Amino acid sequence: QVQLQQWGTGLLKPSETLSLTCAVYGGSFSGYFWSWIRQPPGKGLEWIGEINHFGSSHYNPSLKSRVSISVDTSKNQFSLKLSSVTAADTAVYYCARLCESVYGDYFDYWGQGTLVTVSS
């Protein structure tokens, strides 16, 4: 059974850098892309970006200038950094596994979510 467990700083001041890590337990780490997705309070879901075990990453163009996703294959972990945060970055952040198939790509396993609040 695949499990994703995430952690990171929950309260930030404007202009600081958000940092979250997601550990993957069970299943294969290689062969998948690993994503970050966020959800502002009471709102919908926004894909942030993804990375594979080779370190190949792709980002949402709207966040690309501030986002960095990295991978540590020795620990089956991947991490998110979002710089220069503002109140608009307040959200629950999820890590998720992206499964690529002939039917398209889909997020089949998710972390528990981490609420990140940006406030002065």
Add this chain to the structure above:
Amino acid sequence: DVHMTQSPSSLSASVGDRVTITCRASQSISTYLNWFQQKPGKAPKLLFYGASNSQSGVPSRFSGNGSGTDFTLTISSLQPEDFATYYCQQSDSALMYTFGQGTKLEIK
């Protein structure tokens, strides 16, 4: 970007009702459409991928259909545990996944 629009945004229904949620893409996405269910304080749960392929463990009262720009998620007989928010998500644009705004299904 492919823009996804769900309707309705909210829906009140009773246990036993048949309900249908619609998702429309701003351009054709073939069948690269996924559906998720989200309950308060929980991560989204995958229901369907590829428009109509159910994820393991999804009850048979749920069904997904559609292709091109128009898709539906149908619950044939609502159960108490089905009251949640539902999201569609496209994967046709593989480097820019986008979600619908969500449909909140509430108890009447």
